[in-house]
Amino acid sequence: MSRLVAAAIIGLTLAFSSRAADSPSPPTASDLASRLSALRQDGTSYVRLRMEIKGATNETLQLQIKQRRTKDSSEVVYQVLYPKERKGESVLLRKIGKQPASGSVFVPPNTVRPIDDLKEPLFGSDLSYADVVENFFAWDQQAIVGTDKVDGVNCQILESKPGNGERSIYGSVRIWIDERRLVPLRVEKYASSGQLLRRIDTTRVVADAGHHIPADLTVSGARPDSSTLLDGSRIKHNVTYTDSDFTIEGLKEIATPHTNSKK
Amino acid sequence: MTFFTFVTRGLTRRPVRTGLTIVGIAIGIAAVVGLVGISRGFETSWQTGMKSRGTDIVVSNMGRGLTPKPFSATVVERITPLPHVAETCALLVDLISVEKADMMIVSARQWGGFSWKNLKIVSGRLPNDAAERAVVLGKTAAEVLGKKVGDTLQLETEELAVVGIVDGGAVVEDGSVILSLPLLQEITGNQGKINIVDLRVTPRTTKEELTRLCAQITGLVPEARAVIAGDHIRDSQAYRMISAMSWGTSLLAVLVGVLGVMNTMLMTVFERTQEICVLLAIGWKRSRIVRMVLWESALLGFLGGVGGVLIGVVGVQLLVTTPAIRGLLEPELNPQFLVMAVAIAVVVGVVSGVYPAWRSSRLTPSHALHG
Secondary structure (H helix, E strand, C coil), X not given: CHHHHXXXXXXXXXXXXXXXXXXXXXXXXXXXXXXXXXXXXXXXXXXXXXXXXXXXXXXEEEEEXXXXXXXXXXXXXXXXXXXXXXXXXXXXXXXXXXXXXXXXEEECCCEEEECCCXXXXXXXXXXXXXXXXXXXXXXXXXXXXXXXXXXXXXEEEEEEECCCCCCCCCCEEEEEEECCCCEEEEEEEECCCCCEEEEEEEEEEEEECCEEEEXXXXXXXXXXXXXXXXXXEEEEXXXXXXXXXXXXXXXXCCCXXXXXXXX | CCHHHHHXXXXXXCHHHHHHHHHHHHHHHHHHHHHHHHHHHHHHHHHHHHHHCCCCEEEECCCCCCCCCCEECCHHHHHCCCCCEEEEEEEEEEEEEECCEEEEEEEEECCCCHHHCCCEEEEECCCCCCCCCXXXXXXXXXXXXXCCCCCEEEECCEEEEEEEEEECCCHHHHCEEEEEHHHHHHHHCCCCEECEEEEEECCCCCHHHHHHHHHHHHXXXXXXXXXXXXXXXXXXXXXXXXXXXXXXXXXXXXXXXXXXXXXXXXHHHHHCHHXXXXXXXXXXXXXXXXXXXXHHHHHHHHHHHHHHHHHHHHHHHHHCCCCCCCCCCCCCCCHHHHHHHHHHHHHHHHHXXXXXXXXXXXXXXXXXXXX
16 A cells, blocks of 8 residues: 555656646746847837827827837837827937937928937927837846736846947836736836836737737836826738838828738 | 514614615615626617618627727628618728827718718718718717817828718717718728628518528628627627626625625624514514515615615716717616616625525524523
8 A cells, every 4th residue: 555655656746747847947038038029129010109298288199100120120200190280290210230229300391300319208208219219128138037916917027238339328127027928017217327217017908910019008207297108099010111211201201101911 | 563664673773784784785786887887888889879870780890809800891792782782881990099089989981871871960061072081070079079160180190171060869970080981091091991881771671581691791701790780799809808897897796795785684683683582472473584584685785776776877977978988888777777786786685684584583482581
């Protein structure tokens, strides 16, 4: 009898140890960052969103975003559709490899100026120009620094730091990642001194093209008593753009691009 | 002293406890009225919208969203020749943020289609043709957007003229921005795409023929599904989830109410042990004691139900005036539903009273001697 019990215990131990060996090991920080980077740098897309700036003066903007992102480059155009008096205000941002991001601002009817400081706010919101063009998942230094729950969802906390030769307005970025859905639920951006500069909370996640993406975001911390809500209303992938869409001349045109597929 | 004097005296003896128990049930019933009323109202709003558009069958693919998925407009050509099909009208309907409004129904209709004909002009006019860069607004949409005839409306990249305000005869229609199909297709880059085909059948088509036609269309158009108007919203996974969540949350709230009543009635039975024993001693049957306890708990349920209905109705009326919901739906708070809510409360009361009643029936006159 005792032999039987011992055999059963050994059998169970082996079964559990082999099962443990079969189970996938948790992803490393680099794996996690590169998977998220691949999701972000996913070709061409078109996004429509509503931006509500809450602060001393409340303002609601309707924006369209044209994006062309590859593994090594990001080109984005943000354009104001509403309100009428700001319609046509546009921002072009470009970042190639580890080179610093650059860009231009167009204000109708004819004002074009280069972007000198990526810390400047995007259309007066709590987002900076750097926030919309930088891909911190592609930075060299990635580390998992803990786990936490965001609204009851288990998250891995990924810390990204720009590596040698990479320039950013931030010293580090911490991202709370829902590992199951592979979506960031919170992002905190710090100065080199460690001071929290900006916090971005995901308030709604939607399924899109087979994976999950943040649809609504709240950005805070950039200025006292101010926050910006971003409500994404539509995203289209595989949008046909031309090179001229990402030029200063392209900034002056407001048109909805045609798509190969609608999501 | 009548039987019902005993029933009411049991409840009035501890007015604070009775009052709190009633509030507990009332909150549960208010949740039922509010959540279920709104989710059913969503369905009713779309059904009424369909009726006001004069639609018998809807061809769409509801999928997981609240608006249907787009498909090719050529679907209409495949449907039109089928028997019993009198008229079709292709639509592209979307829920999008417009100007400052959070979410608006934007309903683009095939120019000349029958869905235009039921719009009653309140002011202004309908667009002159499919190409005119103009919209008409349902009367609620006009209020929400703060627009009048002659204003402009920014829709995606286009600034369109508001040429008319219309009464659509249903909340969904009144809350819509309405424009011609080719215009929205152009503005949104969805040329050749629609997501709904409204279909009118020939007069005297029977229900069986309608059902058969739906099956025929669904077979012919694999990218969409044909359902009798009003049923299509039930096809939406999102709607089914909202409905299930409404009932689930409400039932949890009601369960809390059940426990509250049960606790109150048990306390009542324990406190009145001597009284019940004396009643048994003077000849009351056990069944009468059980009935007394059940009547008390039913009365608690009834009062909680009435209170809950009042709270629910007022709450919902306040809720639908909020900018996020206004113009999108009307809650279904018809008398039958409200009576059903009170009936649920009474049943909850009776069910909660079963155990305390059983406990009271186990008493004997001798228990009075033990205090």
